Amino acid sequence: MANIITRRDALRLTAGGAAAAALAGQASAQVPRVDVAAPKLPIENGASLRILRPARFVEPDETVFRANTAKFQQTTGIQTRVDFVGWEEIRQQSAVASNTGTGPDIVVGWGEDPHVYVDKLIELSDVAEYLGKRYGGWSFLAEKYGKRDKTNNWIGLPLGGGTGPLVYRRSAVKEAGFDKIPTDHAEFLKLCQALRKINKPAGFALGNAVGDGNGFANWLVWSHGGFLVDEGGKVSINSKETIAALTYLKDLYATFIPGTLAWGDPSNNRAYAANEVWLTANGVSLYFALKNDAATRAIADDTDHTPLPFGVVGKPPQASLILNAMVFKHTKFPNAAKTYLQFMMESEQYDPWLTGCLGYWSQTLRAYSKSALWGSDPKIAVFRGATENQFWSGYKGPITQAAGAVAAEYIMVQMCASVAAGQATPEEAAKEAERRARRYYR
Amino acid sequence: MAAIDIANWSHTRVEPNWLARLFDWRPFLIFICLLPAVGLLLVFLTYPLGLGIWLAFTDTTIGRSGQWIGLENFEYLLGDKLFWQAVFYSVFYTTVATVGKFGLGLWLALLLNNHIPFKTILRAIILLPWITPTVLSAIAFWWIYDPQFSIISYVFVDALGVRDRYFDFLGSTWPARWSLIAANIWRGIPFVAISLLAGLQTISPSLYEAALLDGSTAWQRFRFITFPLLLPILAIVMTFSIIFTFTDFQLVYAITRGGPVNSTHLMATLAFQRGIPGGMLGEGAAIAVSMIPFLVFATLFSYFALARRKWQQGESND
Numbered sequence: 001m002a003n004i005i006t007r008r009d010a011l012r013l014t015a016g017g018a019a020a021a022a023l024a025g026q027a028s029a030q031v032p033r034v035d036v037a038a039p040k041l042p043i044e045n046g047a048s049l050r051i052l053r054p055a056r057f058v059e060p061d062e063t064v065f066r067a068n069t070a071k072f073q074q075t076t077g078i079q080t081r082v083d084f085v086g087w088e089e090i091r092q093q094s095a096v097a098s099n100t101g102t103g104p105d106i107v108v109g110w111g112e113d114p115h116v117y118v119d120k121l122i123e124l125s126d127v128a129e130y131l132g133k134r135y136g137g138w139s140f141l142a143e144k145y146g147k148r149d150k151t152n153n154w155i156g157l158p159l160g161g162g163t164g165p166l167v168y169r170r171s172a173v174k175e176a177g178f179d180k181i182p183t184d185h186a187e188f189l190k191l192c193q194a195l196r197k198i199n200k201p202a203g204f205a206l207g208n209a210v211g212d213g214n215g216f217a218n219w220l221v222w223s224h225g226g227f228l229v230d231e232g233g234k235v236s237i238n239s240k241e242t243i244a245a246l247t248y249l250k251d252l253y254a255t256f257i258p259g260t261l262a263w264g265d266p267s268n269n270r271a272y273a274a275n276e277v278w279l280t281a282n283g284v285s286l287y288f289a290l291k292n293d294a295a296t297r298a299i300a301d302d303t304d305h306t307p308l309p310f311g312v313v314g315k316p317p318q319a320s321l322i323l324n325a326m327v328f329k330h331t332k333f334p335n336a337a338k339t340y341l342q343f344m345m346e347s348e349q350y351d352p353w354l355t356g357c358l359g360y361w362s363q364t365l366r367a368y369s370k371s372a373l374w375g376s377d378p379k380i381a382v383f384r385g386a387t388e389n390q391f392w393s394g395y396k397g398p399i400t401q402a403a404g405a406v407a408a409e410y411i412m413v414q415m416c417a418s419v420a421a422g423q424a425t426p427e428e429a430a431k432e433a434e435r436r437a438r439r440y441y442r
Numbered sequence: 443m444a445a446i447d448i449a450n451w452s453h454t455r456v457e458p459n460w461l462a463r464l465f466d467w468r469p470f471l472i473f474i475c476l477l478p479a480v481g482l483l484l485v486f487l488t489y490p491l492g493l494g495i496w497l498a499f500t501d502t503t504i505g506r507s508g509q510w511i512g513l514e515n516f517e518y519l520l521g522d523k524l525f526w527q528a529v530f531y532s533v534f535y536t537t538v539a540t541v542g543k544f545g546l547g548l549w550l551a552l553l554l555n556n557h558i559p560f561k562t563i564l565r566a567i568i569l570l571p572w573i574t575p576t577v578l579s580a581i582a583f584w585w586i587y588d589p590q591f592s593i594i595s596y597v598f599v600d601a602l603g604v605r606d607r608y609f610d611f612l613g614s615t616w617p618a619r620w621s622l623i624a625a626n627i628w629r630g631i632p633f634v635a636i637s638l639l640a641g642l643q644t645i646s647p648s649l650y651e652a653a654l655l656d657g658s659t660a661w662q663r664f665r666f667i668t669f670p671l672l673l674p675i676l677a678i679v680m681t682f683s684i685i686f687t688f689t690d691f692q693l694v695y696a697i698t699r700g701g702p703v704n705s706t707h708l709m710a711t712l713a714f715q716r717g718i719p720g721g722m723l724g725e726g727a728a729i730a731v732s733m734i735p736f737l738v739f740a741t742l743f744s745y746f747a748l749a750r751r752k753w754q755q756g757e758s759n760d
Binding site: 088091092095099116206207208210257258259260261262263264267270271274276401404405408409410414417418421423432439440 | 503504507518523587588589590591607608610611612613614615618698699700701702703704715716718719720721722
């Protein structure tokens with residue numbers, strides 16, 4: 001039976017999370033949840049936990065996370081330590097933990113990680129099913145990344161997802177003669193050409209940028225109906241759809257600001273903040289950095305987000321970066337670890353965190369789409385459904401290490417970049433990408 | 443009686459216990475004294491190197507231990523365009539950067555060897571690029587080469603107005619390659635300059651005096667005194683410099699990550715890219731192992747081609 005929580009005491013958090021907490025006091029009131037019996041997880045004697053997670057992108061991500069962890073420690077008496085490590089190091093550290101059977105009990109890694117270490121993980125089905133029932137079910141990508149392929153067994157607990165829609169300057173789009181961002185390719189190209197003509201160009205990363213580069217390359221291929229691998233994991237990138245996409249890119253690239261072939265992940269943020277580029281794709285962090293700095297406040301006011309153009313697929317052709325928690329078998333305190341994850345996902349903790357992250361990590365449990373966060377700023381509404389996107393890294397294949405490796409090896413990005421740079425024809429580029437991808441999908 | 447006793451007395455040597463005998467036994471003593479050094483070498487050098495070589499013959503990936511697959515990794519690399527591109531750029535990068543570093547470094551060393559005011563302070567300042575952590579200088583160059591915010595572009599376009607568009611240092615193949623080489627030369631000069639300066643200071647001034655009396659020109663003094671006497675140290679410094687340059691990683695990784703479109707991958711960055719972010723530890727190790735022949739060749743070349751004095755090859759001078 002449904003039981004809407006009507007009132008929550010405001011949470012006392014550390015100074016950094018104070019603002020978020022104030023908002024969350026009202027916020028968690030709106031998150032509907034059902035009373036379900038929690039799984040019985042008797043905590044082991046003398047339990048202590050070590051958690052490893054990626055470094056923050058927005059400050060409250062860390063402060064609220066730490067505050068929630070401190071609260072867990074107070075409530076349960078379990079010694080808990082969270083280490084924040086760089087985004088690019090966490091994979092290596094999880095690999096070491098998994099291979100040596102020591103180290104952190106819980107690693108909050110990236111989407112594919114639990115699928116890589118599946119044999120070395122504890123199943124989290126009890127906690128995941130409980131949370132799903134309690135909070136309106138898991139979102140599409142959460143199910144995709146949480147469960148082992150073709151089973152109902154949860155091996156990961158997706159904490160959140162981030163996505164990179166279009167970020168643009170409304171004034172520039174208007175000046176170019178458009179009321180809104182067109183969703184089909186031909187019109188979108190016209191918009192970019194018009195932006196170039198008024199010297200307020202668009203720009204997307206084509207350099208070795210893990211997040212932005214892959215985001216753009218995936219969009220290009222997916223929006224034309226192409227995909228890297230089919231449902232069975234067979235490499236299918238060398239298709240007429242991909243070639244159409246790459247042919248389209250040639251025209252689109254001509255409208256970009258010069259230098260995008262050398263762009264890393266931070267490049268478009270800097271160029272956008274410096275009025276050099278007027279339309280790009282990025283996570284919400286760019287907008288909030290602009291909004292929180294008095295010097296760039298005017299740019300933020302002129303900024304808006306919209307999903308990447310649908311092209312021929314009729315839904316936003318963008319994936320999400322999933323924050324996926326896993327518990328290693330080598331932990332001495334599996335129940336404590338599960339309890340921790342469950343605790344962090346309960347609305348008293350999760351909603352302040354979600355709110356504090358300002359949309360950088362979107363919810364994976366559907367009930368949180370009612371969070372007050374999403375009403376707080378209409379410009380971030382597009383991030384609300386981040387984990388409901390119907391595309392994922394390595395689309396349409398199963399979630400495997402190969403998908404992560406293809407992204408880390410920039411195979412899709414370099415396919416696009418070589419065409420943009422005029423080094424390869426679309427046919428050659430698609431063939432080369434196929435050859436390289438096969439190495440991982442074998 | 444007593445006299446007889448003395449005559450018959452012989453020193454009965456106390457038989458040393460087994461421990462003392464053991465320590466008196468030369469082979470054992472040598473073994474014991476070498477043990478710490480050998481242990482350190484085994485644990486920190488032989489084991490990682492051996493593991494790396496072993497990995498190169500397996501299909502190990504991150505998170506899964508691998509099977510012995512023989513030469514399969516190397517066979518794949520032979521047909522891999524990117525690998526050959528990385529081999530080419532590694533050799534090119536090392537050659538051009540080494541020539542640049544030695545040309546400019548030697549010149550700088552000769553200048554610093556003169557009597558100039560504030561000599562010591564100048565020499566200390568020269569070392570700065572070398573002692574700055576590579577990643578920091580790489581990030582500085584990353585900004586210098588930024589497509590939108592480059593200081594060089596700013597000077598030429600906005601301040602002087604001699605160009606109408608920004609330099610695209612890192613956006614296309616060859617400009618990106620030359621930009622990285624320039625950054626590497628800048629970083630490497632101090633090491634070469636200071637080492638050669640040390641070499642220059644060991645040359646006896648009397649040789650120059652004698653040459654002056656004979657009416658030599660500055661070029662002749664350099665060609666027939668400085669250069670031959672500098673050659674031994676030149677060989678050593680060049681060996682080190684080639685090894686450092688060939689195995690360079692941080693500069694390229696921090697500035698371009700091997701881009702645009704893989705054109706600036708060195709073997710070291712490609713090995714890392716494939717092995718760690720790409721997860722193919724075996725293949726990454728195979729690329730790293732492929733660097734060994736190049737390094738051995740470079741070392742042998744420096745030793746035998748440049749160090750032609752017999753004592754440098756372990757014989758006595760004649």
